[in-house]
Amino acid sequence: MRKILVVEDEEAIREVVGLNLRMAGYEVYEAASAEEALTVFKECKPFDVAVLDIMLPGMNGFSLCENIRRDSATVGIIMLSAKSQETDKIRGLSIGADDYMTKPFSISEFLARVDALVRRVTHNAPEEQAEDDGRMVSGVFVLDQKSRVLYKNGQPIDLTQVEFQIMELFFANPGVALVREKILEGVWGENYFGDVKIVDVNIRRLRMKIEDEPSAPKHIMTVWGYGYRWNS
Template sequence: MKRILVVEDEESIRELICLNLEKTGFTVLGAGTGEEAVEIFTREGSSIDVILLDIMLPGISGLQVCKQVRQLSSTVGIIMLTAKTQEMDKISGLMLGADDYVTKPFSVSELMARVDAIYRRVAMSGGGQTSTLHYGPFEMNLKSRVLRKNGDPVELTQVEYQIMELFLKNPDTVLDRMEILKSIWGENYYGDDKIIDVNIRRLRMKIEEEPSRPRHITTVWGVGYRFKA
């Protein structure tokens, strides 16, 4: 069963989103405040696949909710709803573990497509291949979807996991930014390609000894990134 938590304080917008999600087969839970969202996720988080989370909320903000949710789960998909003027909030949300963001005002069809893409990514974690990827100090189990470095598990969000899987399948290869974007977010992604750079920053903080002087994920200026042991 597909379950999604919609966190939006404007009731009319929340009802519109919930109605359209229900039409596409989701079981929808709604929350109007950050506190309510955290309470619902604490109680039912294991059954929730995706969270649609507005940044501007009464009480604790969507960014704070994102942070608390990520402390409870690295696998739930999180899409932030942001205003066009909230550029720094977009980056902050991604750095806190959000998988994607949608800018208001948005079309319902775009929002549904983005939710579906995140859901499919989360659903992939339930099964799949049984093989393991090895490269240098890294080992990735494609069934359990766990990355280890020198035997120690590295906790990743779904997006971070997919980027690392792409790197491990293409070691010592320069991947251009558009190639990464299309592989992870899909051919019809509407958002800013800056989302790649933010996720690379997050990954470096998790796998590099010195994130400011990366050894494993290096930048190829004007092109993209190379992964090496």
């Protein structure tokens, strides 16, 4: 059974979300604060997905996200917030969240996003990779599909599952301009409900990790008004 961590200080919301996730077949763990969530996460891991409210007492959801992401590159993270400001969305995605929803939200849409994220995370888990999976090579980069690690000049670079999948898409299409919608569909799935800007945020994060000078990228090139192109 897939495990979900729900962190929400409003008891009514936490109970509704938890109940619906359990009815959908998930094993659900709940926490009312970030501090409690970190304890639960460490004691009961691994989790497939963590659902984090931003406005929490004490440590906020952004800091919690950073803590969880440092501990695990594979867990899927969905941020929840009553705010609709673009800056909150960008910040959440920039620090490692995979998706973002603004309250109030439809339970059916929420479950659809959780299902999609769980499928993506579990499909790409290292232990579920076929034994004959090899390595994808592009210039000084090697994408190891068994260990789910990217190497640059032999040095490992830690990537989230989403970042790794974007790199797989790039390596499979070298020199090809990929429109943002194609990247969104290829990584998040054709039924994803979110904003295409999530692609831009993850590209920015990838450049910080793999480019010598992120502000002057040589590998992940912007195709203005269209999308991105990978150069080895």
